[in-house]
Amino acid sequence: MVGPSGAGKTTLLELVCGIQSPDVGSVAAQPAVLMPQRDQLLPWLCAVDNAALALRIAGIARAQARAQASAAFAELGLEGFERAMPWELSSGMRQRVAFARTLLAGKPVLCLDEPFGALDAITRAEAQRWLAEALLREPRTVLLVTHDVEEAFVLADRVAVLCARPGYVIAELDVKLARPRSRTDPELVALRERALAALATGMSAHGASEAPASARD
Amino acid sequence: MPATERAAYALKRAAPPLAVIAVLVGAWEVYADTGTTNRLFLPAAHSVAAALWNNAGLIASNLATTAEEVGLGLGLALAIGLVCALVIHLAPLARQALYPLAIGSQAIPVAVIAPLLVFWWGFGLLPKLFVIVLICFFPVVVTTVDGLAAVDPDQLKLLGTLGASRWQAFRFAELPAALPAALSGARIAVAVGLIGAVIAEISTAGTSSGLGHLIELDLNDLTAAQTQVAWAATIVLFAFAIVCFYTLGLGARRLAPWADHSSRVPS
Numbered sequence: 001m002v003g004p005s006g007a008g009k010t011t012l013l014e015l016v017c018g019i020q021s022p023d024v025g026s027v028a029a030q031p032a033v034l035m036p037q038r039d040q041l042l043p044w045l046c047a048v049d050n051a052a053l054a055l056r057i058a059g060i061a062r063a064q065a066r067a068q069a070s071a072a073f074a075e076l077g078l079e080g081f082e083r084a085m086p087w088e089l090s091s092g093m094r095q096r097v098a099f100a101r102t103l104l105a106g107k108p109v110l111c112l113d114e115p116f117g118a119l120d121a122i123t124r125a126e127a128q129r130w131l132a133e134a135l136l137r138e139p140r141t142v143l144l145v146t147h148d149v150e151e152a153f154v155l156a157d158r159v160a161v162l163c164a165r166p167g168y169v170i171a172e173l174d175v176k177l178a179r180p181r182s183r184t185d186p187e188l189v190a191l192r193e194r195a196l197a198a199l200a201t202g203m204s205a206h207g208a209s210e211a212p213a214s215a216r217d
Numbered sequence: 218m219p220a221t222e223r224a225a226y227a228l229k230r231a232a233p234p235l236a237v238i239a240v241l242v243g244a245w246e247v248y249a250d251t252g253t254t255n256r257l258f259l260p261a262a263h264s265v266a267a268a269l270w271n272n273a274g275l276i277a278s279n280l281a282t283t284a285e286e287v288g289l290g291l292g293l294a295l296a297i298g299l300v301c302a303l304v305i306h307l308a309p310l311a312r313q314a315l316y317p318l319a320i321g322s323q324a325i326p327v328a329v330i331a332p333l334l335v336f337w338w339g340f341g342l343l344p345k346l347f348v349i350v351l352i353c354f355f356p357v358v359v360t361t362v363d364g365l366a367a368v369d370p371d372q373l374k375l376l377g378t379l380g381a382s383r384w385q386a387f388r389f390a391e392l393p394a395a396l397p398a399a400l401s402g403a404r405i406a407v408a409v410g411l412i413g414a415v416i417a418e419i420s421t422a423g424t425s426s427g428l429g430h431l432i433e434l435d436l437n438d439l440t441a442a443q444t445q446v447a448w449a450a451t452i453v454l455f456a457f458a459i460v461c462f463y464t465l466g467l468g469a470r471r472l473a474p475w476a477d478h479s480s481r482v483p484s
Contacts, residue, residue: 017378034378040371043475044393053389054379087478105379 001145002152002195003162004203009145010037012167013111016143030141032109037117039098041086047097048073048082054105072100075137076130092123096130103134109141117147128154132179149195153188154181161195163202171198260445269449275431276446276453282427284457286342286414290349291407297350298357298406299399305358306365306391316362323355327413331420345417352413353406357399364398365391397476400469407461411454428454 001009014020015027017034033054041050048069049056055065066082073079076096086094095115102110115131116124132155135142146152152159153175161171173191181188242262248254249261260268269276301319305312327348334344372390381389418429428450435447470477 019374019378034375036371036375036378038371040375042372042389042393043478044396044473045389053376056389057376057379057381057385085475085478087475101379 001143001160001162002147002149002199003167004164004199006167007162007164008167009162010113013113013143013145016109017111030108032111032143033102033105033107035098035102035110035112035115037113037115039094041089041094041097041101043086046083046085047078047089047093050086051097051100051104053101058106069100069104072104076100076134090123091119092127095119095127099131099134103138103140107140109143112142112144114145114147116151124148124151129180131155136179149192149199150183152195153192154183159191159195161198161202163199170202171195257444260448264445265448265452268443268445269452272446272449276428276450279426279428279431279450280453280457283411283414283418283429283454286345286349286417286427287407287410287461289342290346290414291353291403291410293346294350294353294406294410295357295399295403298354298402299361301354301358302361302365302395302399305362307387319355319358322351325351327351328416328420331417335421340421344421345414348417348421349410349413353410356405356409357402360402360405361395361399364395367398368394393473393475397469397473400465400473404462404465404469407465408458411458411461415454 001012003009011020013034015022016029017032018027019034041047042053045053048066049062051072052060052062052065052069055068056062060068070079070082073082076099078093078096078100081089081093086097089097099112099115102112116127119127128151144152144155156175159173159175160169161173162168163170171194173195175188175191177185177187183189246262249256249259256264301315305315331344331348334347338344338347368391372394373386376386376390414427415429415432418427419433431450432447435443435450
């Protein structure tokens with residue numbers, strides 16, 4: 001899902017995850033787990049214990065939870081950093097630990113809220129690569145929210161373009177490109193332009209100038 | 218860090234307070250030498266130093282008594298303070314019921330009621346422990362209650378999305394989040410707990426050892442001309458407070474290393 005701030009992207013994810021309940025209507029989704037915008041690693045737990053948090057909450061003993069999380073660490077290229085404390089990790093690594101935590105929650109649907117929003121361009125490209133690889137190994141339904149239209153087309157099978165106030169889907173684009181995808185692929189570029197055009201239409205239709213500052217994106 | 222580097226660092230850290238102490242002791246020595254105050258009431262710094270040296274064994278054994286009282290009292294105060302803080306945090310009704318009492322307890326004139334405690338509980342350790350615990354538990358309660366309330370709501374939300382129960386949210390987020398604050402409370406408590414121990418020793422008659430007892434003994438009997446020993450004991454108390462405070466600080470770093478990194482890691 002791509003869309004401007006205030007389109008209700010985070011709200012939508014929280015509805016799917018059951019953190020909020022809708023005022024009207026209903027959400028039909030498999031059990032989902034949220035990876036919040038900030039990585040939210042707990043500073044008193046080492047990296048592997050952060051990743052194993054959902055397992056511990058499910059009642060699995062620490063040693064066994066750690067073993068399971070360590071396996072996920074290896075697959076995400078985090079081996080050797082199991083016992084590192086969160087403040088010792090780079091932002092890209094923290095994001096990987098947060099993703100491992102989300103994955104290990106064992107839910108069929110993953111809701112990723114701008115997971116790479118705070119990363120620099122190089123770290124972000126790398127993050128997109130490991131995310132794509134991880135999902136190839138362990139397929140899940142992923143609902144990804146991003147500001148970055150290009151990121152949406154590099155990663156997604158289907159891109160929903162949202163428009164703000166009122167938030168609604170202004171365009172839905174299927175992405176039938178083979179993986180791994182190149183961001184310079186002409187087909188991907190063409191799709192990206194269509195999405196950007198849809199976003200621009202949505203903005204002008206509702207008057208970008210009257211859009212107030214939103215409390216959250 | 219290599220040993221020499223560490224020593225250099227320690228020296229650098231110790232230099233400013235040592236300089237201040239040197240100036241204060243110098244001023245004291247000069248003032249005492251002017252003779253404006255009777256030597257009995259204000260012995261010169263050098264005679265206090267001499268008294269400290271000559272009575273080292275006596276002062277050390279009394280320090281041991283006081284240290285034991287403070288150690289026990291602080292341990293009890295921590296246990297009681299933490300339990301109170303948890304109850305206040307978890308039950309709003311308990312907060313309304315207990316918090317005002319905890320605050321009011323700090324206005325109890327301990328020096329006045331301590332002699333009464335002796336009538337209730339005899340001359341043993343108990344009345345003294347009561348005074349120390351009464352003084353020490355309060356900073357622990359206040360800092361821990363605030364620490365428990367200051368947990369990042371986003372962390373609680375995350376635990377909620379992972380299906381955590383109330384107990385698990387407490388165990389994985391609130392408790393560790395509050396630990397640095399509780400340890401700060403313990404550091405305040407140990408500093409005020411020493412004066413609590415001294416007050417307890419002075420005001421519970423029948424005490425036969427402890428630095429407070431020693432100070433009172435030497436100040437009350439001016440004919441013995443031992444006031445410099447009282448002063449020496451006070452200096453030892455002063456140094457002991459500093460040592461306790463920093464030792465607990467080191468312990469806190471060990472127990473809660475994340476507190477030094479709490480400034481949100483670049484996200």
